[in-house]
Amino acid sequence: MDPNASPTGKETDGSTGGNRRGLALFVIGSSQLMVVLDITIVNIALPHIQTSLGFSTESLSWVVSAYTLAFGGLLLLGGRTGDILGRKRVFICGVLLFGLASLLGGLARTEGQLLAARALQGVGGAIASPTSLALITTTFREGPARNRAFGVFAGVSAAGGATGLLLGGILVEWLDWRWVLFVNVPIAVVVAALATRVLHESERHPGHFDLAGALLSTVGMVSLVYGFIRAAQDGWRDPFTLASFGVAVLLLTLFVINERRSVQPITPLHMFADHNRAGTYGTMLFLACAIFGMFFFLTLFVQNVLGFSPLQAGLAFLPVSVIIAIAAGITARLLPTFGPKPFMVGGALSCTIGLGWLTRTGIDSTYVGSILGPMIFFGLGMGLQFVSLTVMALSNVAERESGAASGLLNTTQQVGGSLGLSVLVTVFGTASRNEVPAQVADFMATATPAQQIVFRRTGRLPDLWGDVVLTAGVTAAFVAATAFTLVGAAVALLAVQVRPSDLDRLKGHHTATAA
Secondary structure, three states: OOOOOOOOOOOOOHHHHHHHHHHHHHHHHHHHHHHHHHHHHOHHHHHHHHHHHOOOHHHHHHHHHHHHHHHHHHHHHHHHHHHHHOHHHHHHHHHHHHHHHHHHHHOOOOHHHHHHHHHHHHHHHHHHHHHHHHHHHHHOOOOHHHHHHHHHHHHHHHHHHHHHHHHHHHHHHHOOOOHHHHOHHHHHHHHHHHHHHHOOOOOOOOOOOOHHHHHHHHHHHHHHHHHHHHHHHHOOOOHHHHHHHHHHHHHHHHHHHHHHHOOOOOOOHHHHHOHHHHHHHHHHHHHHHHHHHHHHHHHHHHHHOOOOOHHHHHHHOHHHHHHHHHHHHHHHHHHHHHOOHHHHHHHHHHHHHHHHHHOOOOOOOOHHHHHHHHHHHHHHHHHHHHHHHHHHHHOOOOHHHHHHHHHHHHHHHHHHHHHHHHHHHHHHHHHHHHHHHHHHHHHHHHOOHHHHHHHHHHOOOOHHHHHHHHHHHHHHHHHHHHHHHHHHHHHHHHHOOOOHHHHHHHOOOOOOOOO
């Protein structure tokens, strides 16, 4: 076979083939940027969404979780759909559905309408994202070319979060919070149109859809996340909290049973038999638990406590994007020499340092003195990890299962992010409630009679005391997030063992062990 031929058998050598592959990578990367960016572009608008539609602080997290739970819960089904029906056509359908849901979300007038649109966005993302990653394996041959493509994809995935915060700040500052959703519509149309011209259709594999598995996993995770958020609002003894956890345990247990018995499960459990891949998924899970919480709480802190405007808040996160892009590029070049493990462990430890630093954040903190340094360490860790995790998760996977493997990696990220955010919201809520009595006592001891009357009528503390309560909750959440990344580093250190044959494959040397 011609070594320059694509894995699909289409001729791609010469300048025309190279240009086509470049355009294909642009389309794939743009789609992934749109999907990942939407996880955080809404974050910067959260204070404005809260004011406009009347969310509480705890329920506000559902604006993020409605998207990520639908996204994560259906990613595996989306990956399987691409394998069975053809990745190109499924990719285009997912992108267009994402654009439609974004339009509906921008037009939302109530909490329920916005959350429904965010969930529908998650469905579109779950269809587009795993097929876009799998399309790389059918466009680029394993070796340096595919490593570079994965590097671009992973860099876009990692930087998309911080880029979303910057773009969101611009849109909210200059237009309105609804434009953080409207902006996806033209992007989706352009990506879908280009995809019809530059992407090759993949081989279709026979199979069936594990709808029971998708339903059990998604509803089970929604129930689990609801339990944590309910606990943050009403305590651990609340009957609905306990019932939510009970339903989650039941449904997730049934999910595992269903997957073990299904002929073609949505989650191929044999993927976890490879300890390197299992370690990769575990590392991604704990990293995602910290990432979502870091962006959520730090966005609230810089706007509500430091008083940043949306645009200033977006600019404040720009260093994260720059560091991620640099670190991802360096990692992609050095992977064939050192293997993924050093970058997985080192990246997790760098994130731990950044989050540990953020635990020292206080009411008198400044951006330069308390926020910038931690974000640099965190961005470095993300850039080191995302490329190595992506390559490791898809290493030594048969082409027919690349959609399932990529879907499982993305599922781990999204489900981990949703679950982690719900846990951190619970920590935040508990710490905030514990701080309130002390702040009420301090306020009442210094307040004028008129201020005391207003407080008794409304139950709301003035801004300074309210900021202290918010800061106490945010700091406690960062402590828990630090523990997540530390566990992730331990998983990467103990579970991942890179073999010489793995390095040969990264260098493009197709040995007898290569698939």
